[in-house]
Amino acid sequence: xxxxxxxxxxxxxxxxxxxxxxxxxxxxxxxxxxxxxxxxxxxxxxxxxxxxxxxxxxxxxxxxxxxxxxxxxxxxxxxxxxxxxxxxxxxxxxxxxxxxxxxxxxxxxx
Amino acid sequence: xxxxxxxxxxxxxxxxxxxxxxxxxxxxxxxxxxxxxxxxxxxxxxxxxxxxxxxxxxxxxxxxxxxxxxxxxxxxxxxxxxxxxxxxxxxxxxxxxxxxxxxxxxxxxxxxxxx
Numbered sequence: 001x002x003x004x005x006x007x008x009x010x011x012x013x014x015x016x017x018x019x020x021x022x023x024x025x026x027x028x029x030x031x032x033x034x035x036x037x038x039x040x041x042x043x044x045x046x047x048x049x050x051x052x053x054x055x056x057x058x059x060x061x062x063x064x065x066x067x068x069x070x071x072x073x074x075x076x077x078x079x080x081x082x083x084x085x086x087x088x089x090x091x092x093x094x095x096x097x098x099x100x101x102x103x104x105x106x107x108x109x110x
Numbered sequence: 111x112x113x114x115x116x117x118x119x120x121x122x123x124x125x126x127x128x129x130x131x132x133x134x135x136x137x138x139x140x141x142x143x144x145x146x147x148x149x150x151x152x153x154x155x156x157x158x159x160x161x162x163x164x165x166x167x168x169x170x171x172x173x174x175x176x177x178x179x180x181x182x183x184x185x186x187x188x189x190x191x192x193x194x195x196x197x198x199x200x201x202x203x204x205x206x207x208x209x210x211x212x213x214x215x216x217x218x219x220x221x222x223x224x225x
Binding site: 006031032034036042043044045046049051089091093094095096097098099100101102103 | 114143145150151152153154155158165166168200208209210211213214216217218219
C-alpha cells in the first residue's frame with residue numbers, strides 16, 4: 001500500500017455552512033474508501049464509505065464522491081452542526097491493506 | 111453486544127523494555143487489525159491477523175510483532191522500546207476477513223508512553 005494525502009489538516013466553519021475534505025491516493029489496487037470520525041478521546045467510527053464502482057454516495061447530510069481516474073475522493077458535510085466537530089480520517093483500501101490519511105480537525109462554531 | 115475491548119488503557123515503560131497490548135474482537139469477528147496513532151500522523155497500519163495467521167504487516171520494524179489466539183483475541187508485542195513508540199495503539203475487528211469487506215470496528219486504544 002502507499003500513502004493517502006488528506007487536506008486540509010484543520011477546518012473551521014460556522015454552524016450551518018458546508019465542509020469539504022479532500023483525499024488523494026496512489027495505489028491503483030484500492031477499491032474501497034471509508035471515512036471515519038473520531039471525537040475527542042473516543043474511538044474512530046465509520047460514517048460513510050464508497051466502493052470503486054460508484055461515483056457518489058449520500059447519507060442525509062453527508063456525501064462522498066470518488067474520481068477513480070484522478071485517484072481522489074472527497075467528503076461533503078452540509079448544514080454543519082456543533083456535534084460534527086471531530087477529527088475525520090479518509091482511507092483507501094485494497095483487500096490486504098487500508099491506509100489512512102493524517103486526519104482533518106473540523107471545528108463547527110455555533 | 112460488547113464492542114472491541116483493549117487492555118491496558120494506559121501503559122508506561124522505559125526505553126529498552128518490552129510492552130504487551132491485548133485486544134478482544136467483537137464476538138464472531140475473526141480478523142483483528144492493529145494500528146498505531148501517533149500525534150499528528152493519523153493511523154499507521156501495523157498488523158492484520160485472520161484465523162490465527164498473520165496476513166499482512168505495515169512498514170514497521172520486526173520488533174513489532176503479535177499473534178492471534180484460537181478465540182480470535184490478539185496480542186501486540188513491542189520489543190526494545192524506543193521513545194518514538196509512544197502512541198495510542200488501536201485494535202479493530204471485522205466480521206469478514208480482509209480490508210474492504212466491511213466496517214472496521216475500533217477499540218478505544220491502549221496509550222503507551224515510553225520514558
